[in-house]
Amino acid sequence: MNILLWHVHGSWTTAFVQGPHTYTxxxxxxxxxxxxxRAVTFDWPASVVERTPRELRSAEIDLVVLQRPHEAELVTRWLGRRPGRDLPAVYLEHNSPHGDVPDTRHPMADRDDLVIVHVTDFNRLFWDCGHTRCEVIEHGIVDPGHQYTGALARSAVVVNDPVRRGRTTGTDLLPLFARQGPLDVFGMRTAGLAAHLGLSEDRCRVADLPQARLHAELARRRLYLHPVRWTSLGLSLLEAMHLGLPVVALATTEVARAVPPGAGVVSTSTTELADAVRHYLTDAGAAEADGARARRAALGRYGLKRFLADWDRLIDEVAR
Structure with a gap:
């Protein structure tokens, strides 16, 4: 089957294109x-092919996976087919709603010609999708392997644009955690973060790394810190669990379901979280043991095989 989708979310797409289809x-x-x-920093198979808008006009497409509202208009203009009417379509919702939560209306609400696929049950619960059919297909991860050493007594954080996104990503909480021990913040557009927070460079280092190097560097840190207040379930958190890192995270959105007891510490109390960071930084054995449990939990719930099987069931139903 030939599936059209935009390269929007590199980590999610990397898992999705491991399936048996052709991905345009x-x-x-x-x-x-x-x-x-095609992605530059992610490893995608040869089954992912590029097409220009002119080439798409004559391409055989069996299903389109929409991820942003304006893509429906692009499909109509580039392919001459209306998604959901002339072409089978699903709308993949990566994000938790913003705006008038919990009354935020989804842009694809009240449609009977497509399916909205949420990546978490939390997202499905909080978006108002009207009578549009909704499904939940939880994330799947290409297993990077158990790489954890925890050799560096530092906390790892992965976040994009932390200065601009501020409270959404818990950037304002980082000085509290930096007082427990040094942080290494990985992601895009992190430059100037330490100065913005009034932290020394040693207390808060930043780096933008390609995926392969990111995994290796995460695995050297003692713990994964997830201070995010409001977002969908971060794939970097699941990747850290796969690597074998214990998790210290705010108990918001889907995190409480993703990180089971024994795999780390999840709480809405910043005091409890600060204590957990300090505990892992000083007790390497506890960090390693909880990280091993985190890996087992992630493999069981967010394995690639389950993810692809869930998607294939829906693709077969919608496109055939």
Whole structure:
């Protein structure tokens, strides 16, 4: 089956394209947001092919996976087919709602010609999708292997754009955790974070690394810190669990279901979380043991085989 989707979320797409289909991604000369084409920093199989808008006009597409509201108009313009009416379609919702929560209306609400797929039960609960059919297909992760050493007594944080996103990503909480021990913040657009928070460079280091190097560096840190207040379930958290890191996380959105007891500490109390960071930094044995439990939990719930099987069941239903 030939599936059209945009390269929007590199980590999620990396898992999705491991399936048995052909995956067509639009490409534009400038490789902007609507035409990134194949990933550069992720390992994608040869079954992912690039097509220009002109090539898409004559391409055989069996299903489109929409991820942003304006993509429906792009499909109509580039393919000459309306998603949901002339072309089978699902709308993948990566994000928790913003705005008038919990009354936020989904852009695809009250439609009978497509299915909204949420990546967490939390997202399904909080989006108002009207009478549109909704399904939940939880994340799947390409297993990077148990790489944990915890050799560096530092906390690892993965977040993009932490200065701009501020309270959403818990950036304001980082000085509290930095007082328990040094932080290494990985992600895009992290430059200037330490100065913004008034922290020394040694207390808060930042780095933007490709995926393969990121996994190796995460595995050297003692614990994974997830201070995010409001977002969908971060794939970096699940990747850290796969690597074997224990988790210290705010008990918000889907985290409480993703991180079971014994795999780390999950709480809405910043005092409890600060104590947990300090505990793991000083007790390498406890960190290693809880990290091993985190890995087992992640493999059991967020394994690639289950993820692809769930998607194939829905694809067969919608496209055939």
């Amino acid at each position: 991604v639009p490409v534009l000369p400038e490789r902007g947001p609507d035409g990134l084409g």
